[in-house]
Amino acid sequence: MQTTRYQSINTALEVTEIDPLVEKSLVRKLDTRLLPFLSLMYLFSSLDRSSLGNAVLDNFEEDVHITPDQFNTCVTIFYVGFLTFQIPSNILVKRFSAKIWLPLLMVLWGTVATLHATASSYGQLITLRFFLGLFESGFFPGVIYYLTLFYKKSEMATRIALFWGSSVAAHAFAGVLAFGILQLRGRGSLAGWQWLFLIEGIPTILLAFVAWWYLPRSPDQWMFLTSEERLVSLQRLDKDNHMTLGDLDANNKKQAYMALSDWKVWMWMVMFFCGSVPNTSVSNFLPSIVKGMGYSDKLSANLMSAPPYVCAVVVMIAFAYSSDRLGDRAFHAVGGAGLCLLGYILLLAAPSIAYGGVCIAVSGIFIINPIVNAWLTNNIAPDMKKSVATAMAVMANNSAGLVGSNIYRASDAPRYRFGHLVNVVFLCMFILLTLAQRYLLSRANRQKKQKQTEMTEDQQDELVGDQALDYMYRL
Incomplete structure (x- = not known):
């Protein structure tokens, strides 16, 4: 393997071949410190997306003054927003970096999810659902691109499966969480479904600020890695290029x-x-x-x-x-x-x-x-x-x-x-x-x-x- 020098790392070290023990330590850190955090972020995405299905069991339709057919339309409009912004988001994630773009999306959809607690009409709800889909649309493909900065292609399938599993787990957690939250109906003059949107939406915004601080821009800038692990993290991906729609050009x-x-x-x-x-x-x-x-x-x-x-x-x-x-x-x-x-x-x-x-x-x-x-x-x-x-x-x-x-x-x-x-x-x-x-x-x-x-x-x-x-x- 050719000697590779990375100017972005403030060190004089050169790595001529990858030490398997260092690589094993690197992947273990990625699996225990990066992947679980991204899965936690996706769990909140799934919670905010599915909360409407739990809210409907708490007199939601009556309180917001919508019919069952209008409720189905509000569920549908989420996917319209989702489809509208997915490809533009795939392009923007590479332009602004996942470290900035993913937390930004999280703040935006967390804010919209929280505002569901204020819905009082069909027009308000359908608007909120559209924008929730719009801002959530880029998160999953953005994370998949982000993982390619850290994992080799041969390692991606298992990590995507583990990441995907957090969405399924979120659905199980959502039912249990809703069971407890909806019992708050009447507290503070709020309905149970209003408490549900507030308690699931506000932590999403807070986690986004943690993510902005915690997530590295690239492996060579992550505080949890040693200098040698940073070099190895880049060298092992040196010939393992990944393309996104942001790379589309005349060639x-x-x-x-x-x-x-x-x-x-x-x-x-x-x-x-x-x-x-x-x-x-x-x-x-x-x-x-x-x-x-x-x-x-x-x-x-x-x-x-x-x-x-x-x-x-x-x-x-x-x-x-x-x-x-x-x-x-x-x-x-x-x-x-x-x-x-x-x-x-x-x-x-x-x-x-x-x-x-x-x-x-x-x-x-x-x-x-x-x-x-x-x-x-x-x-x-x-x-x-x-x-x-x-x-x-x-x-x-x-x-x-x-x-x-x-x-x-x-x-x-x-x-x-x-x-x-x-x-x-x-x-x-x-x-x-x-x-x-x-x-x-x-x-x-x-x-x-x-x-x-x-x-x-x-x-x-x-x-x-x-x-x-x-x-x-x-x-």
Whole structure:
């Protein structure tokens, strides 16, 4: 390895090769001091996003003077804001640095979340939900980019799964937290849902200021690392470049077009959409679904919405580990969707064990996106094509919220059969598309092997990225 000198570090040390013990110590510090803090920030994002679903069980609609249909519209408008600002935020995070941009987004969405406590009309609420989606939209992709400044590509999948898990845990925590907070109704002349928005929103703003101080701009500027660890942190990423949409220029526009014209990417987009409709619908309406199972006490409905998410965390980690260990994506994604499908069938056909069906359905829901995301990124190259393809998949994922936020209608309570049936249809479509994608990729691999015997080496060298004949698609 070539000698590398980093002028940004105030030291004369040069590192000629990476000491595995130093690298191990570095990664351990990242895993115990950086990743958990970012996960905590994302937990607050998920709390602020899902609090409306818990607030509705505390006479929220009556206090704000909105109808059930208007409530569904307010849930939907969040995803409109989310889609509007996601790509611009992806560009700005690299221009201003994640150290500044992520805490800034957190202050903005925390302020909007807190202001939900002042809502008194449909117009006010729909405006607040739009801006909440707008400011939260850039956080997840911003963190993913930020992690690439610290972790190698070969380390990213596990860290994204752990980071993603904080969102699932937040849903479980939200139910328990709401159970306690909503009992404050009447204190200080405030409704329980007003206390909920205040207690979940204000700490978000405070944590943002801690994040601005705590988060480093880059590894070589982090106070927790020794001089040698700082050098190693940069050297081990020296040839491990990551691109974002902020790197799009005249030289790599062809790669971006390759993503837009690739059938595989569009197939994954449809898969993301189908798999995310159940995810977004349950995330917003699980307390109401649980309430319809006989938990007429509104506080109990919030509390009983927590166990399904606890199950989901355990099952998701187990599936992710198995997927990485066995090197399989398609069948694990189908397994998650199948588990979710079983849960919905129990909800429709066996009301006596409906709560068990919820636990099974939610456990399967959160398996789908992480595995499909890993499947996509494993099969798209070069980097700019991968960046654009990932952005397209994220947009498809978030677009599903426009559907998922409208399928659980108040008129369908208490069993919500229509919403369950819609999710069954999308899950069946997801399973069929996943199996089709696996077959098509397997066929493409066979065609590549056949072409290798027919094309000259010069012709093969003209093929780049995932079109190269020695680039076999992962299944």
